[in-house]
Amino acid sequence: MTDINGTTDTPPRPVAVVTAFRAPDDLVERIASLNAQVDKVIVVDDGSHSLGRLGLRDPDVVTIELEENVGIAAALNVGLDKARELGATHVLTMDQDSSLPGEYVREALQHLHRLQARGFRVAAVSPARFGEFLVSTTPGTPHPRDPIQSGQVVPMAVFDEVGGFDERLFIDGVDTEFTLRARGAGYEFWVLPGADMDHSLGEKIPVMVFGRHLTLFGKKRNHYYHAPFRTYYAVRNGLVLWRLHRRGNLGWLTRRTLALFWVTALGIVLSSDRDAQFIATVHGLGDGMRMRLGRIPEKTLRALARRRR
Structure with a gap:
């Protein structure tokens, strides 16, 4: 039974959703690293038909090839639907060019649980740093101003209440729109202190x-x-x-x-x-x-x- 904050009477079952487009060869290593931290990894190829050459054969890795390029918001939503079908209690959303520390998911879930136990409505926990940048937070708070979706651990109950990502935006601002919608519903985003994520910035x-x-x-x-x-x-x-x-x-x-x-x-x-x-x-x-x-x-x-x- 899941309550409004995403807490359950059973152990959490985190599932990673990774969006890919023209997937790079090193995505295999990133998926293997994620697979050691979550129950399942769902990889959604956004119409580039590039996953077949990677040879992803692990039973805990689910691949979905979309027929055409529909945008990252729609690709994420396809992954969320599959994660829900697989019984995920929490979803880790990831870009194909992001990498996380080995204990990140466990520590993020623990942090999220502590915050929920104190009565906070938590939308997501995200890394404190990505690439060379420290995540900008609202002064005097641990709340990121505009968290990117890659690296966020989100209770499935939040998606159930707030909805998924706005597919009309296609790409860019998709994470920001979700952030504003979740905050409007009374949720807040938090950083995980000390957590760094490798992320390509261009x-x-x-x-x-x-x-x-x-x-x-x-x-x-x-x-x-x-x-x-x-x-x-x-x-x-x-x-x-x-x-x-x-x-x-x-x-x-x-x-x-x-x-x-x-x-x-x-x-x-x-x-x-x-x-x-x-x-x-x-x-x-x-x-x-x-x-x-x-x-x-x-x-x-x-x-x-x-x-x-």
Whole structure:
């Protein structure tokens, strides 16, 4: 019997859901590492048909090949449905390029249980650091401002109440939208102190000013490159979040939008495909204002391809 916080009278049964697209060869090692921490690993290939060559034969690894690319939100939801079918009490959501310490799931479940025993409504526990970045938390609290979905341990009861991921967003902002929806339902996200997750952030480009690497607050600043189509989704979905969740989140969304503006501006200025980055931003703004959701339009992809030549 599961209560509203996801606690049970029986031992937890965590299941990992890993989304893949053009799965890299080293995903096999990551899955093996996860498999030692959870009851089952569900790998959902988002339409790239790339899992067959990996030779995943472990009975505790369930592979699902989607016929077409439907976006990370839909792929995650397919994995969640399968995890529910397998009797999961908790779900660990993971990107294909993320790796966790060997005791992470056990420690996350223990932390989650302690918080629930104190009466907190816990949406998820996530790592305190990913890549080279310490997770930004609300000042004076252990609550991450905008936790990425990779590395989160979520009670299945939370998904049952709040719902899964918003498939209209396709990619980018999917985790943020879930965070805002869960918080609106009275849940909070927590970091697991001391837990580090290896996570790919994209190609690092130094921010140069007058030929010197920019240093702010004692730290050298870099821009992490993403392809123009990702810029489109980030900009579009950033506007959509305002439409969906502005009530009660004005300050939070303002800070996030300013950060997005900075990242997008750096992409336009620093990237070798700056023309395509600019076009992606313009199209993302237009579609976001019109609430045109789902997969990036083909005409936008063609415009980006022309600008990248």
